[in-house]
Amino acid sequence: MLHNFAADFEMYGVLDAVASGPIDARLSENxxxxxxxxxxxxxxxxxxxxxxxxxxxxxxxxxxxxxWVETYPTRRYGKSVVGLQDAWRILHQTLYNCTDGKNDKNRDVIVAFPDVEPFVIQTPGLYARTSKNYSTLALENYVVKDASNDAYEQPHIWYDTVAVIHALELFLEYGDEVSDSSTFRYDLVDLTRQALAKYANQIFLKIIQGYKSNNINQVTTLCDRFLNLVNDLDMLLASHEGFLLGPWLESAKGLARDHEQEIQV
Structure with missing residues (x-):
């Protein structure tokens, strides 16, 4: 398994391929x-x-x-919680079931450089209606259409975002039972970050629509909302050491052979 996310990762995977690929390769002819x-x-x-x-x-x-997925939260959090099993079943069918053949690279606006001319970004008809059944509910959602002719590199959307938000709701509803688990808190922060990052994409496109139509009030209001979302994400990620820079810096300092090297770090 060779992964390269260009330093901007998100919740992504193809679990079905991982569960079968090595076995298929070992049993293949020659x-x-x-x-x-x-x-x-x-x-x-x-x-x-x-x-x-x-x-x-x-x-x-x-x-x-x-x-395997049904028992995963028990192994990861140390306790069997049916609601979290349902949540992970949804995540397996959505976030961890990328079958569109595209290599994942996080293109969410929240981690992108503001280097695109607004008028080259397509906004009309950007979303297409879909309907999918998941283990605990049937949902309709909007996913990004193929915009390969667009100079703006569209965020990679391969899953039903509404279903993922429902999984997050299950995390929040049943999380008290495993709130003392650091791995649960990590997953809760990560899943919330994923949902907010996709929400930021929607706000951004509405800002572009307002900009193109010279709607100053819409642009101002939505820009404030976007900046508040950035602050919310900073606060969210600061709530778990797994998303902080500090532990990495301290770990690097621990490898220093003398005070001078520690200062350089």
Whole structure:
């Protein structure tokens, strides 16, 4: 497994491929496979993907993902909570089921450089109506259409965002039962960050619409909302050390051989 997210990661994966790919490769005709390895750009993201991949060296047949995902929150949080099992079932079918064939690179506006001329960004008809059934509910949603001719690099949307928000609601509803788990708090922060980042994309496009139509009030109001969202995300990410820069800096200082090297860090 070789991952490169260009330093901007998000919740993403293809669990079905991970659960079957190594087995298929080993059993293929004239296979010379001798093991399973991972080379990722920073492992501090999408732990479910690497948890599953780490197991594949020990499996002789394809993993039953329905069972594996259902028991995953129990292993990760130390307690069985039905609501969280439902949430992870949804996440498996959405965030961790990217089957559009595109390599993921986080293009969300919240992490992008403001270097695009607003008038080249397409906004009319940007969303297409879809309807999908998930394990706990049936939902309709809007997903980004293919805009390959657009000079603006559209955010990568491969899942039903409404379903993911429902999964977040389940995290909030049932999270008190495992609130003492650091891994749960990490996942809660990460999932909230994912939802807010996609919401920021919607606000941005409405700002562009207002800009094109010379609607100063709309632009001003939505810009304030966007900037408040940036502050909210900063506050959110500061609530768990897994998203802070400080621990990385302190870890680097711990490798310094003398005071001079520590100052350089």
């Amino acid at each position: 296979s010379t496979m001798v093991g399973v390895g991972m080379s990722m750009e920073g492992i501090e993201q999408n732990p479910i993907v690497y948890d599953l991949m780490s197991e594949m060296s020990f499996h002789q047949r394809q993993v039953d993902l329905q069972v």
